[in-house]
Amino acid sequence: xxxxxxxGWCRAHAFQFLIWGWVVAIVASYLYGYAETIRLLLxxxxxxxx
Amino acid sequence: xxxxxxxxxxxxxxxxxxxxxLLTLSAFRADxxxxxxxxxxxxxxxxxGGISGWILxxxxxLGAFSPAIFWAVIAxxxxxxxxxxxxxxxxxxxxxxxxxxxxxLAAIALAAGFDLLEGLSPPADADTLAYHFSLPRDFLxxxxxxFVPRAISGAIPLLVHMNYAAALATGGExxxxxxxxxxxxxxxxxxxxxxxxxxxxxxALALLAIFVTTPAVLYGGGSGQIEIRCAAFAxxxxxxxxxxxxxxxxxxxxxxxxxxxxxxxxKFYGLIFAGxxxxxxxxxxDGLRRCLIFGLAITxxxxxxxxxxxxxTGDPVxxxxxxxxxxxxxxxxxxxxxxxxxxxxxxxxxxxDRTLLNWISYPVxxxxxxxxxxxxxxxxxxxxxxLILPLSIVGMFRxxxxxxxxxxxxxxxxxxxxxxxxxxxxxxxxxxxxxxPLIILGLFPVAAMVAQQSRLVFPLAAGxxxxxxxxxxxxxxxxxxxxxxxxTSESRAAFYRRNVADANAAQWLNGNLxxxxxxxxxxxxIAYLIERPAFKIHHHIxxxxxxxxxxxxxxxxxxxxxxxxxxxxxVPGDWQNVQATPVRAMPFFDMIGRLIExxxxxxxxxxxxxxxxxxxxxxxxxxxxxxxxWLFALNPDRCPIERSSVSTNFEVTGLRL
Numbered sequence: 001x002x003x004x005x006x007x008g009w010c011r012a013h014a015f016q017f018l019i020w021g022w023v024v025a026i027v028a029s030y031l032y033g034y035a036e037t038i039r040l041l042l043x044x045x046x047x048x049x050x
Numbered sequence: 051x052x053x054x055x056x057x058x059x060x061x062x063x064x065x066x067x068x069x070x071x072l073l074t075l076s077a078f079r080a081d082x083x084x085x086x087x088x089x090x091x092x093x094x095x096x097x098x099g100g101i102s103g104w105i106l107x108x109x110x111x112l113g114a115f116s117p118a119i120f121w122a123v124i125a126x127x128x129x130x131x132x133x134x135x136x137x138x139x140x141x142x143x144x145x146x147x148x149x150x151x152x153x154x155l156a157a158i159a160l161a162a163g164f165d166l167l168e169g170l171s172p173p174a175d176a177d178t179l180a181y182h183f184s185l186p187r188d189f190l191x192x193x194x195x196x197f198v199p200r201a202i203s204g205a206i207p208l209l210v211h212m213n214y215a216a217a218l219a220t221g222g223e224x225x226x227x228x229x230x231x232x233x234x235x236x237x238x239x240x241x242x243x244x245x246x247x248x249x250x251x252x253x254a255l256a257l258l259a260i261f262v263t264t265p266a267v268l269y270g271g272g273s274g275q276i277e278i279r280c281a282a283f284a285x286x287x288x289x290x291x292x293x294x295x296x297x298x299x300x301x302x303x304x305x306x307x308x309x310x311x312x313x314x315x316x317k318f319y320g321l322i323f324a325g326x327x328x329x330x331x332x333x334x335x336d337g338l339r340r341c342l343i344f345g346l347a348i349t350x351x352x353x354x355x356x357x358x359x360x361x362x363t364g365d366p367v368x369x370x371x372x373x374x375x376x377x378x379x380x381x382x383x384x385x386x387x388x389x390x391x392x393x394x395x396x397x398x399x400x401x402x403d404r405t406l407l408n409w410i411s412y413p414v415x416x417x418x419x420x421x422x423x424x425x426x427x428x429x430x431x432x433x434x435x436x437l438i439l440p441l442s443i444v445g446m447f448r449x450x451x452x453x454x455x456x457x458x459x460x461x462x463x464x465x466x467x468x469x470x471x472x473x474x475x476x477x478x479x480x481x482x483x484x485x486x487p488l489i490i491l492g493l494f495p496v497a498a499m500v501a502q503q504s505r506l507v508f509p510l511a512a513g514x515x516x517x518x519x520x521x522x523x524x525x526x527x528x529x530x531x532x533x534x535x536x537x538t539s540e541s542r543a544a545f546y547r548r549n550v551a552d553a554n555a556a557q558w559l560n561g562n563l564x565x566x567x568x569x570x571x572x573x574x575x576i577a578y579l580i581e582r583p584a585f586k587i588h589h590h591i592x593x594x595x596x597x598x599x600x601x602x603x604x605x606x607x608x609x610x611x612x613x614x615x616x617x618x619x620x621v622p623g624d625w626q627n628v629q630a631t632p633v634r635a636m637p638f639f640d641m642i643g644r645l646i647e648x649x650x651x652x653x654x655x656x657x658x659x660x661x662x663x664x665x666x667x668x669x670x671x672x673x674x675x676x677x678x679x680w681l682f683a684l685n686p687d688r689c690p691i692e693r694s695s696v697s698t699n700f701e702v703t704g705l706r707l
Contacts, residue, residue, distance in 0.1 A: 019506050022440055023513035030433045030520070033419040037428075037667065041527060044670035 066127025307347025
């Protein structure tokens with residue numbers, strides 16, 4: 001009974017998991033592409049604070 | 051000009067454009083073809099912008115480019131507005147704003163505030179200074195449109211630039227920069243208005259907020275770049291095409307053709323767009339007749355600049371046919387130069403081989419900045435399209451008959467992208483901006499509908515919030531420059547010294563060149579800043595003064611320089627020690643060195659400047675290389691003379707390049 005419940009729950013949420021994964025992966029990849037710019041900005045901000 | 055006059059001129063231009071749009075809808079008896087007041091206002095404004103640019107071509111070529119003409123065109127537009135404005139009004143609607151909507155509105159207001167500050171600052175973008183603003187300024191100085199025999203940035207469709215000239219003539223630079231801001235927002239608001247047909251206000255506001263903070267929109271919106279204004283024409287065309295289909299109206303189809311023609315008149319890529327839209331129309335059950343009407347309307351509004359180019363060069367799409375069909379050598383273009391031009395373009399702009407694999411992978415390579423030369427990072431489209439793609443694909447299979455119209459913009463965009471990619475034109479991502487709203491219009495409403503149906507609102511909203519946060523941060527960084535200028539007592543000159551390499555040289559030339567002097571310069575981005583007679587000696591897009599890196603014939607070079615009446619040359623490089631300067635490794639600059647050594651070019655002044663890769667990141671510590679410019683005076687007595695060449699050079703001594 002419990003196994004069937006778990007399977008049903010997973011199946012119902014599989015698309016949600018997929019979409020969450022997709023969203024996180026896309027945003028993370030995008031930020032990774034900007035890594036050098038972000039490093040530059042953070043350095044400037046930290047330097048300004050110091 | 052006073053701020054009051056600048057704002058008055060701006061308001062006049064906006065109202066006049068809406069007036070011309072209303073006149074067009076009325077003339078085609080299509081007043082009620084558009085749903086909602088906002089949609090009608092946007093379409094009218096975009097249509098009117100095209101019409102005013104189209105009208106101004108005629109006084110321009112007839113030598114009547116005076117403020118009185120511009121004011122008259124504005125006054126007529128305002129008159130039409132006064133006569134027809136009642137047709138704009140929709141039914142009064144009571145709006146209740148939710149918390150999410152209030153947040154989104156705050157984000158949009160913040161973005162608008164940043165854009166306004168950019169609009170209040172002097173123009174600083176390189177292309178804008180090189181030709182988008184300098185060409186209209188030069189036309190105004192000359193009192194007429196003059197033909198500029200320069201590829202890419204001279205002999206091009208200039209419909210949008212006619213409105214720049216109107217703004218500059220009636221309200222000065224402030225009107226011009228604010229006009230670019232307003233026209234940059236036009237496609238965004240139209241996108242919102244059309245998206246509202248399919249989705250809730252919250253989703254549409256999120257779309258608007260993300261669109262206006264998209265890197266490519268930020269880059270092009272507030273500057274003189276043409277793409278965002280072409281996006282307005284493209285979006286209006288597609289909306290009208292859908293309207294024509296819904297209402298089975300050939301009149302609306304004709305208006306769509308007018309809009310597509312404005313895109314054709316604004317940029318060569320408009321030809322690809324017109325073709326893509328034509329293909330879609332052709333598949334209609336009454337395709338041929340519809341295509342004919344659409345094509346006639348395009349020809350009516352788009353012909354001007356192609357005829358203008360053809361009259362002066364024999365090539366309506368100069369220099370494409372000139373190179374392709376190998377036209378005979380002329381005073382402003384040669385076969386050898388054309389070959390080098392094509393090679394330079396291929397080396398500098400075609401980063402991906404034109405293969406099927408690269409065609410498919412281009413969006414990924416651009417969006418994630420994998421191939422940096424595509425400039426998909428700081429001037430790209432962000433991740434919205436790819437983030438919503440899975441939901442959109444799922445949604446495509448669930449569309450009902452009415453919603454299937456959302457496929458039309460995607461099909462047109464896909465055809466455009468395919469032709470664009472394989473045609474061998476520059477592969478920079480921002481050149482695709484005209485079709486980006488079409489892609490978003492097709493994908494976003496579908497994704498939002500699927501998210502609502504499949505309990506996926508939360509992940510989609512989280513993704514959109516992340517995009518908006520990233521892009522707003524990016525806009526804040528981009529706008530720091532303008533905030534600093536607006537909220538300090540920084541002068542215009544100081545702003546330019548901080549943001550535009552070589553601006554100090556232009557400022558010195560304006561104040562110190564002798565009265566009869568005319569300067570030739572090689573750094574293109576100071577064109578707008580030089581307020582003296584000048585000639586742009588670009589090394590690979592013009593051949594009137596041939597300055598390719600391989601040029602070594604000093605007699606011919608000097609003959610071409612003298613044919614243009616130049617008295618001074620502004621040359622890059624450190625010429626303190628003429629024998630040992632590193633730039634002499636290039637044959638052209640070695641020739642310049644020989645001319646200096648012979649006394650033909652006499653050193654006048656050295657300008658210490660810096661190279662600026664990104665004016666935004668430079669504020670945050672990005673390194674910039676010091677560089678020099680030297681001003682030389684031409685001493686004809688000591689120059690080599692070519693016996694036969696002067697008389698055969700391009701016979702426009704007052705030519706401005």
